[in-house]
Amino acid sequence: MPEHPSTHDDGLAGDPDGFERLWTPHRMVYIGGQDKPTDPGTEQCPFCRAPGRSDEEGLLVARGEAAYVLLNLYPYNSGHLMVVPYRHVADYTELGRAETLEIAELTRTAMRTLREVMAPQGFNLGMNQGTVAGAGIAAHLHQHVVPRWGGDANFLPIIGRTKALPELLGDTRERLAAAWPQS
Template sequence: MGSDSHHQDGVGVPDELDRLWTPHRMAYISGANKPADGTPGECPFCRVPGLDDEEGLVVHRGEVSFVVLNLYPYSPGHLMVCPYRHVADYTELTEEELLEVARFTQRAMAVVRSVSGAHGFNIGMNQGAIAGAGIAAHLHQHVVPRWAGDQNFMPIIGRTKTLPQLMDETRRLLAKAWG
């Protein structure tokens, strides 16, 4: 088979996309740091509050919840708001937890917007493994900043995917802006 056969079946044909490798996402894909059985002792969201802010990527701590950078971000400044209590379902939150998670989500948007000029946000939580929750045993609200032309158009039009800032620098900037 000559080189022409490779072009016919797509093998060896460049797709003209630039590659910016993000190997930190592979740990997420392979299941690193995910609790095996949902017990608090194996849960990263239960472990993080016991770490110092820098090591745990904690941006802010409240009375019943905390804000942490996503270790495997979809975009720079991707935060998660988590109750300290190991609880899986949104309907199980106490009134105090519900209020603080909502307030911290609102504040996270304002802080990320002030630091990075985000144009919009995806906010939400996946309830249960079947709904896409990577760590279903401990509820966490995602706050994902978005910019015009970021994830949707960069890979298609710009042929590039970028995460332009190191995690510790992002955490430091957000924690400082949080006040």
């Protein structure tokens, strides 16, 4: 059998094999569980720590009275926002009326702002309640606002388990924060 032209005699891992790779080593902290609190404590919760940081450092786009909006550090698409109550609460039924109303209003404003800045063709909105339902951080409730475009779910996530994002998170945060309506 003929040797593949890119096969080296030493057979070391990482030798060229004709495949292009998109390396995403920053995701290993997420896969490994860093910053994923599983208990009611707030010390390790990234959603409890984020509001104490600068908007730029915490990727915050807007702050309300009971909730805030930030970019997802591990986005499904560019512009993937999350609306998060300040209070460390896991279950939607534990929210108070003011928190529920503000999360709804911030979600509506997030959609409007994303439409203005990024012109998505649709949205996925949702809360994953509990680890079994897909919540990466089940201990602190958060509403996802994911902008969608035709063709954004291409072969990369399916074959390569990789998502190509065309813009740095800091640049996206800056554009969305600048367009966010001031109250």
